[in-house]
Amino acid sequence: MRISVIQMNQGSDKAKNIADAEQLIAAACESDRPHLVTLPETWTNLGGGREARERAAEILPTPGEEGGPAYEAMRAIARRHEIHVHGGSIVEKGMEKLFNTTLVFDPEGVEIARYRKIHLFDITGPDGTGYRESALYGGGDQIVTFAAHGITFGCTICYDVRFPEHYLALRRAGAEAIFIPSNFTLMTGKDHWEVLMRARAIETQCWIIAAASTGSYEERGAQRQVYGHSLIADPWGHVVAKCSDGVGFATAHLDAALTARVRRDMPVLDHRRLA
Structure with missing residues (x-):
């Protein structure tokens, strides 16, 4: 199964962000013919403050009913490219x-998964910049998996990556690959970016698939920077695909036989004693 991570430099213009995502996915499909594509965290909005986020927000429909612009754009992309x-x-x-929410669609445009980010980013960065995600967002309370092309995937978002018990729970729920769409700060x-991604891959013996935002954006009159470096790591912890600086995409083949071999030869889940 081929998967492409899409790396964007989104801002606060939702319509432009949707158009940019459509173009990048079309380019990835033409070049690499993936079976699945994944976008970054909050790819329809980054920056612009509370008002911009509230303008970008969508009321999510009951699956099968019509949704907002981003919801319908993702459905259309899935159907158009059959991915x-x-x-x-x-x-x-x-x-x-x-809520900071993941949606997953099958090639017919049917919603098959919905996940709300559990761990909220309330921290002070090394440069003194404060982030208080909980001031605007509520947190989810359920782990989520879905199946595609015979592989079970787990859903997480960005700051979730710092909580390994979340990833162990997904592994125990059958996950063979885990998504981590992100807006990781530059600092x-x-x-920490690659270290954390590889660690979660090694611990869970899962593929880690992390599409990220890159570049800079404006937030309440100040410029902030995000790290990018979207990547895919295999269950042994090797980074097998990675984006360069700037917008773009990277693609890797997920090999189920490799997953099975790593788990067979080092059965860490069977050996666990404390959790």
Whole structure:
């Protein structure tokens, strides 16, 4: 199964972000013919403050009913290219708060998974910049998996990666590959991005598929930077595909036989004693 990670430099113009995603996915499909593509975290909006996020937010429909512009764009992309679309995440409008939510569509445009980010990014970065995701977003409370092309996938988003118990729970739920769409900050990304992605791959013996945002964006009058370096790591922890700087995509073949061999030769799940 071939998977492409799409790397974007999205901003606060939702219509432009959707158009950019459509163009990048079309280029990946023409060049690499993936069976599944995955987008970054909040690919329809990055920056512009609370008002921009609220404008970008969509009320998600009951599966099978018509949704908002991003929802329908992902459905159309899936049908047009006859692929699975893992929609990174978009801003979901809830009753009281927003949610950072993943949607997955099959090649017929049918929604097959929905995941709300569990762990919220309330930290102070090494440069002193504060991030308070919980001021605007609510957190999810359920782990989510779905199947495509005979492989079971787990859903996570960005800051989730720092909580290995989440990934162990997905492995125990049958995951063979796990998505981590991200907007990793430059300051944390340069030190932690690849280390964390490879660690989660090694611990869970899963493929890690991480589409990320790159470049800079404006937030309340200040410029912020995100790290990019979208990647796919195999269950042994090798990075087998990686994006360069700037927008683009990278593609890898997920080999189920490799997953089985790694798990057979080092059965760490059977050996666990403390969790």
